[in-house]
Amino acid sequence: MWKSIIYKEWIKVRWYLIMLTLLGILVLGIIFLGVQHDKIFSNANNYWYAILFNGLQYYSILKFIPLLMGIVFAFAQYYPEIVNKRIKLTFHLPLDEDKVILIMMLFGMVSLIISYGIMVFLFWGAGSFFFAREIVNAAMITITPWFLAGFGAYFLIATIILEPIWLYRILYTVITVLFIPLYLTDSVSGGYSPINLSLTVFTLVISVSLLFSAYRFRKGEM
Amino acid sequence: MKKISRYILVLITIITTMTALPGLYWLAFEKPNRAPYLFYSCINNGFVVQRHQNGKLIFSDLKGDKYTRSKYEQKLPLLYIRQLLVSGTMPDSIHGVEIDIHKVNRNRSFFRLRPKDISSPKPGLYPMFESRSGRVNLQMPKDFFRIKSRMEFINANTNTVEERKSELFTSALQHYGFAFPSKMIAGIPTTRKSCDEGYFVIDANNHLFHVKMVRSRPYVKRVKLPEGLRFKYIACVDFSDKKYYNYLISDKNKIYILTQDDYKIIRFPVEGYNPKREELRIFGDLFNYSVYMVGKDHLKIVVLNKQYQKVDEYQESWPNRTQRMEGKVFGYIFPAELSLSKWYSSYNKFYFNRTAGFHWLFLNILLLILYFFILRKRKIDPKKGIIDFIIIGITGIFGFIGVLCFPNKFYD
Incomplete structure (x- = not known):
């Protein structure tokens, strides 16, 4: 039964997941094409200097990509469930309802981890080809909250979609819109180093939030 | 759940x-809360002040005597020298010292250190300039150095370590007893400076070293520090009078300078500086150094003479935003x-x-x-x-x- 649920999730999201990952890789391609171009046109030493001392973030166009991916992925996975209240069919299965929701969420989270993981690995690998580890490490610290924003948005958008009452959906949207910028505050390269760990833990804690909406949906809250 | x-x-x-x-x-x-502007007048031998009062700018001294703008500027001839020269009110001499614009400019310095400058991620890689290239302008080197288990130069074009140069500098540092890795590297990593004096580096044993490159060779000098003196921040300066290399902030929040060429550590007689919450500004002129410590709700100023002795001080505070309505x-x-x-x-x-x-x-x-x-x-x-x-x-x-x-x- 669990395998079937996971397979159902896979059917729903597979093309979105593949396309979003390809989009991410495309953006990385653009970033490093830009790096190669700028390295040649402004000399590598001047380019390094601009990164080290003038605050140039060669990867700045990446900032909202994981967020966008998280939002689209949440819609791809949860929107079909509320069309004609299809998720109610899942709730009628002889399975623990919380567990079903958690498995769906876990599936989505693992999918995003794989997709983001590929991007982060490519970002790190290509970065290490062009730059010294000091530059790459600072870049990794800076992009971490951007990817966490993707996870945060995924969990909260899922909560919004599963919420049955429109008024509360709007309230949750307002909170989400105010909350997500915490991950995206402008910062110098490496400026997020004291907070990345706590943000990661915090994002993991948010993951169970959609149980609340699912519960309200299940009970037919009006 | x-x-x-x-x-x-x-x-x-x-x-x-x-x-x-x-x-x-x-x-x-x-x-908004407009903090007063205070300057030490070498004419009055006291502070003069600019304040916003009821939308007006008031010029006065601390005794309460009010000035017109031009009178106020005449009290600060070294600050408003160009204006006074244009209006013909510049004195020929002050305290018996003949005023020459070149001398005034050579002795003028301005330094600012914000708490944000101290509390910020450091780049970890620095360009080592050739300090005696024989050229007027400095040139950006092709490599950047780090000091970890050794001193390494990384070529930016190939992203590889330049072994020969790294070995040369590592051996020179080892020769002078440098303990790897470095705890702090301070310099002026820009080509826009009058000359290059390299970097001041604190090693793992808290010793201070001066490291620069002279005709492609390493120059290393170990600076003798008083026992137990530790620095939490070093800000290098490039002033025209070339009297000192840098301002150094100790772990006990005292302000020091390191004199140029003879490497003497001199402490400024300034107390109560809080680098975490106060911006430090140091104005130097022909007669004095004015050390400003500016917080969100207060201002402390200590004025030193050219022998770095305290001649005057002032402090003022105002309600911060939590104390206002x-x-x-x-x-x-x-x-x-x-x-x-x-x-x-x-x-x-x-x-x-x-x-x-x-x-x-x-x-x-x-x-x-x-x-x-x-x-x-x-x-x-x-x-x-x-x-x-x-x-x-x-x-x-x-x-x-x-x-x-x-x-x-x-x-x-």
């Missing part, structure tokens, strides 16, 4: 509103505020500020009563909402919004 998920959502709301609402409040109601009202509404960035640091973290006093308790109690009636209206037993009451009691308006957004309505 679902109940926990509700509290997680309430927590998110508390964090969000604790960040957003106080931010919006200050955006709407915070009033808008801050008092804030104290009645918000029990705390949270932000991810602060003016005194480049690092992002959760900066939690509890509001001073307990005026916010009034609103918290009001919200508790209101929540009680809301639960009654929703026909929910208030006993089931005990945790909600605790949340509102502690976090006030933030928790109130949180528990209302995510209703405590469970069917079992």
